[in-house]
Amino acid sequence: MRLKENIMKSVRPSHGGVPGKAPTGILGFDEITGGGLPRGRTTLLAGGPGSGKTIFALQFLAYGARECKEPGIFIAFEEAPKRLVTNFETFGWKLAALQKHKLFFLDARPTPDLVQSGTFDLSGMLAALGAKAKEIGARRIVFDAMDIVLALLPDAAARRREIYRLHEWLLASELTALITAKATAEEEGSLGQQPFGFMQFMVDCAVVLNHRVDQGVSQRNLRVQKYRGSNFDENESPFVIGKFGFDVAVARMLGRVDAKVTDERVTSGVKRLDTMLGGGYYRGASVLITGFPGTAKTTLSGAFAEGACKRGERTMFIGFDSDGTEVMRNLTSVGIRLAPYSKNGLLRMISARTITGSAETLLVRIKSLAQEHKARCLVIDPVSTLSQAGNELTAHGVAERLIDWCKADGITLVCTSLLDEMSGKVDGGTPLQVSTLADTWIHLNYLVQAGERNRGLSIIKSRGTAHSNQVRELILSDSGVTLADIYTAGGEVLMGTLRWERESAERVASEVADVAGKLKRVSLDAEEAVLQVRAKSLQTELVAKKVEKTLLARTTESRVRELSRGHSRMRELRGADAAVPRRKKAL
Amino acid sequence: MNPRTSFKFRLYIAGDTENSAQAIANLTKLCSTRLADRHEIEIVDVFKEPKRALADGIFLTPTLIILAPSPLRRIVGTLGQTKTVLQTLGLGTMAA
Numbered sequence: 001m002r003l004k005e006n007i008m009k010s011v012r013p014s015h016g017g018v019p020g021k022a023p024t025g026i027l028g029f030d031e032i033t034g035g036g037l038p039r040g041r042t043t044l045l046a047g048g049p050g051s052g053k054t055i056f057a058l059q060f061l062a063y064g065a066r067e068c069k070e071p072g073i074f075i076a077f078e079e080a081p082k083r084l085v086t087n088f089e090t091f092g093w094k095l096a097a098l099q100k101h102k103l104f105f106l107d108a109r110p111t112p113d114l115v116q117s118g119t120f121d122l123s124g125m126l127a128a129l130g131a132k133a134k135e136i137g138a139r140r141i142v143f144d145a146m147d148i149v150l151a152l153l154p155d156a157a158a159r160r161r162e163i164y165r166l167h168e169w170l171l172a173s174e175l176t177a178l179i180t181a182k183a184t185a186e187e188e189g190s191l192g193q194q195p196f197g198f199m200q201f202m203v204d205c206a207v208v209l210n211h212r213v214d215q216g217v218s219q220r221n222l223r224v225q226k227y228r229g230s231n232f233d234e235n236e237s238p239f240v241i242g243k244f245g246f247d248v249a250v251a252r253m254l255g256r257v258d259a260k261v262t263d264e265r266v267t268s269g270v271k272r273l274d275t276m277l278g279g280g281y282y283r284g285a286s287v288l289i290t291g292f293p294g295t296a297k298t299t300l301s302g303a304f305a306e307g308a309c310k311r312g313e314r315t316m317f318i319g320f321d322s323d324g325t326e327v328m329r330n331l332t333s334v335g336i337r338l339a340p341y342s343k344n345g346l347l348r349m350i351s352a353r354t355i356t357g358s359a360e361t362l363l364v365r366i367k368s369l370a371q372e373h374k375a376r377c378l379v380i381d382p383v384s385t386l387s388q389a390g391n392e393l394t395a396h397g398v399a400e401r402l403i404d405w406c407k408a409d410g411i412t413l414v415c416t417s418l419l420d421e422m423s424g425k426v427d428g429g430t431p432l433q434v435s436t437l438a439d440t441w442i443h444l445n446y447l448v449q450a451g452e453r454n455r456g457l458s459i460i461k462s463r464g465t466a467h468s469n470q471v472r473e474l475i476l477s478d479s480g481v482t483l484a485d486i487y488t489a490g491g492e493v494l495m496g497t498l499r500w501e502r503e504s505a506e507r508v509a510s511e512v513a514d515v516a517g518k519l520k521r522v523s524l525d526a527e528e529a530v531l532q533v534r535a536k537s538l539q540t541e542l543v544a545k546k547v548e549k550t551l552l553a554r555t556t557e558s559r560v561r562e563l564s565r566g567h568s569r570m571r572e573l574r575g576a577d578a579a580v581p582r583r584k585k586a587l
Numbered sequence: 588m589n590p591r592t593s594f595k596f597r598l599y600i601a602g603d604t605e606n607s608a609q610a611i612a613n614l615t616k617l618c619s620t621r622l623a624d625r626h627e628i629e630i631v632d633v634f635k636e637p638k639r640a641l642a643d644g645i646f647l648t649p650t651l652i653i654l655a656p657s658p659l660r661r662i663v664g665t666l667g668q669t670k671t672v673l674q675t676l677g678l679g680t681m682a683a
Contacts, residue, residue, distance in 0.1 A: 108646045111661065115675045118609070118665030123601030124633045124640055124648030131637030152647070152663075 021230075022070070022140065022176040025063025026056065028248030032224060032233040038204045040174045041228075042167065046183040046200075047209030052220065052241055053180040055091075056209070057142040058084065059245045060178055062093040065102035070139035070176075073104045073132060075125075078145035081105030091245045104136055110152060119154070122162050126169045133173060141175045146199070147182045160198050167202045183208070204228040210236075217358045219394065222248055238360040238394060247364050249401055266311070266377070266412055269303025269336075272483035273442075276459060276468040281440055285463075286403045286413040288383075291444030295455055296474055296481075297416035300442070301379045302331040302338065303481050304414045308377035309341035316348045316375040318366060320385040324349025327381075335480035348373045352385075359386040359398035367405060376411060383415035403437050439463045444474065447495050454495035457483060473499065594618075594626040594676070595655035601648040602634045606665050610649035613666035621678055 018035030030036045037043045037060065047053045057074070064070035076084060084105070085095045095103065108125060133141070143166075153159045170177045179199065200206055206225040211218065221236040239248040265280035268287075274280040281287050287304075289297045298321070308315040317338075319327050327349065328338045341347035350369060352362075362385070370378055383402070387395035406413040415438075440462040446453045455474040459467045472483040473495045487494040487502050494502055598614055600607035611630065618626045633640040633648055643652065653660040653676065666672050 106641075107644065113660065115660065115662040115671060116664050117662050117671045117675075118613070118667030119606055120647045120649060120664045121601070121604075121606060122647065123604065124599055124650060125646035127601060127633035127637045127648075128641040128645065132641060149646075 022060075022064065023068065024056075024060040025067060026059055026246040026248060028237065028239065029222070029246065032222075032237060032248065033205075033227060034230055034232065037176055037178065038228070038230070039176050041204040042170050042177040042179060042202070043205040043207065044199055044203040045178055045180045045207045045209065047180075048183060048211055051209040051211045052239070052246065053182075053209060054079065054084070054144055055088070055241055056207075056246055057144055057178050057180050058088055058095075059091070059093065061103060061140055061142050062088075062095060062098060064140045064176075065098045066094065068139075071102040071104075071136045072140035072142065073106060073129060073136075073138050074142045074144065075106045075108050075129070076144050077108050077110070077148040080109065081107050091243070093245070101136065104132055104138070106132070108149070110148065114152075116152070119158065121158075122149070122165055126166070130169070130173065133175065139176060141170075141173075141177045143177070143179045145182065146179045150181075163199050163202060179203070205230075209239075219358050219360070238358075238397070240358070240361050240364045242364045243368055249360055249363065249398075262410075267304075267307040268300075269305070269307035270300070270481050270483060272472065273300075273457070276470070276472065276483070277440070277462055278466040281412060281414075282464065283412055284407055284410045285439040286406055286415070286437065287440045287442065288438035289414065289416045289442045289444065291416075291418075292446060293418065295444035295446060296476060297418075297444060298327065298381050299331060299334055299336070299476060299481060300444070300474075301381050301414045301416055302327065302336045305347060305377065305379050306331075306336045306338055306341075308412070309338070309346050312346065313376040314346055314348075314374050315341070315377040315379070316350065316370055316373050317379045317381070318350045318352055318369075319381050320352050321381060323351040325351075327351075333478060334476045335478055348375070359395045362386060363398045363402055366402070370409075370411065378406065378411050378413050380413070380415040382418050384417045400437060440465075447493065449495060450498050452496045452498070456486070456495065591625065592656050594622050594653070596626065597629045597631060597643075597652040597654055599631050599633055599640055599643070599645045599648055599650045599652070602632060606649055607632075609665040609667065610651070613669075613672075614651065617666070617669065617672060621673070 020039050021030075021033070021035030021037065022039040023030050023036040045053050045056060061072035061074055064072050074081065074084075085099065088095055099105065106129070129141070132138070150159045150162065153162060166179075181199070205227045208223045208225050209220070210223075211220050213219070220239050220241070222239045223236045224232045224234065237248050239246060241247075262283050264283040265274075266283050267280045268274055268277065281304075289300055291297050298319075302317075305315050305317050317324065317327070322330075324342070328342060331338060338347055338349070342349055348369075352365075366378075366380070380402075383399065386398055386402075403413065405411075438461075441460040443458050443460050445456050445458075447456050455476075456471050457474045458471045459469075471486055471493065473486050475482050475484055484499070487499040596614065596618075598610060600610060614628060618628065631639055633645060647663045649663070649665060651662045651666060653662070660675055662672060662675055
């Protein structure tokens with residue numbers, strides 16, 4: 001119950017709302033009409049049986065009574081109020097509690113034994129309503145299934161007169177009124193043909209609901225046909241009747257405030273992929289992972305989920321292909337452990353394998369689940385489920401709104417998309433054309449070579465981040481997911497065993513070269529040593545020679561000296577003189 | 588039906604509109620011709636007593652409520668088609 005309130009609160013416009021408009025509290029509708037129904041005026045709500053008229057009307061009243069301090073009156077021409085209250089209790093509008101003071105149900109079903117005799121009019125009801133409105137201070141009023149009471153009137157003139165009477169009364173009472181009336185499928189387009197066609201001209205705002213089935217899938221649409229004095233979105237907007245009532249899907253309207261943008265990066269769960277992306281995904285980005293079956297799309301998104309949980313962020317994983325427990329078990333085999341986070345509530349695994357329904361319904365479910373879980377990271381595996389049979393027309397719009405909504409809420413979205421191997425759409429984009437909307441598009445494919453299939457990963461685009469242009473090989477092992485550089489040789493891309501072979505051959509070659517180098521160095525060292533030894537011995541020899549030479553010089557000198565001394569001594573001894581001329585002769 | 592049965596009517600009208608006047612006229616005429624001295628008529632104006640109208644579940648005016656004899660029956664309209672009214676009152680056969 002508290003959760004429901006929170007969700008209501010998060011989407012609730014301010015109490016007063018836009019001047020001149022009465023907010024309905026219906027997601028999306030207030031946005032289409034720029035604030036709600038025209039305040040103090042009358043709106044016609046037309047649609048086929050089971051198109052959601054009563055839900056719309058009751059939600060409008062309940063919201064007014066609960067949130068806007070605008071008590072309301074509900075005039076039931078078709079369904080018993082008691083049953084209405086019981087039936088709509090599941091939406092959590094607290095009708096029973098509101099009924100005491102703020103919400104009054106008037107059972108105005110014509111009794112089956114009603115006898116008619118002569119003409120009659122609605123004055124009685126209006127007088128009674130006037131009194132009741134005054135009593136509870138009503139600001140809003142709903143006439144549910146007006147066609148029933150009009151059918152009692154005998155002719156078109158009488159119907160016109162009573163509609164006019166009602167209109168006058170509503171104008172005077174200044175209540176914000178909603179009149180619902182049935183319209184069959186063929187007539188939806190041209191309300192003017194209806195018995196209450198006149199009403200169509202009288203009211204200030206007209207809303208048409210339709211409900212059709214495309215290939216067994218129910219599609220509901222809402223269209224504002226006219227709105228006097230206000231601009232509005234004229235297109236059909238898909239809506240669903242969800243857990244909390246009406247939910248109208250709106251595409252982004254011009255002039256809406258852009259989502260907050262951050263530079264924060266979040267990990268992809270694979271280290272080398274983060275490097276390739278220049279740091280990881282942007283927070284709030286939408287990431288698309290495409291690939292054939294079995295290219296590890298789920299694994300890659302699981303890695304992202306694990307990364308988010310490791311940061312302590314609330315994460316939701318929606319698997320359309322397999323059960324949550326199965327996904328967790330399978331991911332454990334590649335070292336991605338999600339089970340602990342699933343246990344402590346951080347991670348919510350949703351398995352939606354057999355869910356069918358319109359893309360709109362799925363989107364609304366995803367949205368409400370994510371809001372319930374307060375998810376900051378969201379994985380949808382695969383998003384291509386949205387375009388399953390019957391949804392071809394709407395799926396693209398839904399995918400757009402999914403991304404838009406994630407951005408607005410700052411949720412980082414990773415979705416996978418299956419590419420049909422046969423369709424050859426590898427480069428053409430995904431069936432949903434999400435690829436143009438996604439911020440980052442990672443493509444996984446197989447390379448079949450030498451009897452092997454290997455997974456290749458490439459980043460096709462990544463807005464606003466530098467990213468690698470390289471194809472990497474994605475390797476799954478029990479220790480985790482890694483990326484390996486692929487080996488290019490002679491213009492050929494090698495992966496798997498071939499890459500390994502090439503790499504190991506290269507390793508061997510480099511080892512051999514290494515050893516050879518070492519050997520060479522050793523032999524050179526030896527030669528050097530020999531030479532050095534030789535150089536030393538020569539030097540020693542040289543020194544010896546030098547010594548010998550000096551010795552020789554010295555002996556020669558001393559001999560000369562001895563000789564000369566010997567001569568003079570001899571002369572002295574001989575007592576001779578004039579020895580000089582002889583000496584000259586001798587020389 | 589016992590010719591002595593007494594009838595009790597409550598007629599809801601909306602102010603002094605033409606429908607209201609016609610209904611009153613038609614009812615009084617019928618009572619005086621067919622139910623002389625054995626009827627009781629209460630006329631309630633929804634504009635003056637809206638809460639009674641609400642309590643009685645009166646949404647179309649004029650509405651005639653036949654309080655007695657039971658069961659409780661309602662006839663809406665100006666009571667212009669006398670035959671229908673008489674049939675509802677169980678007086679149809681006598682008229683034939």
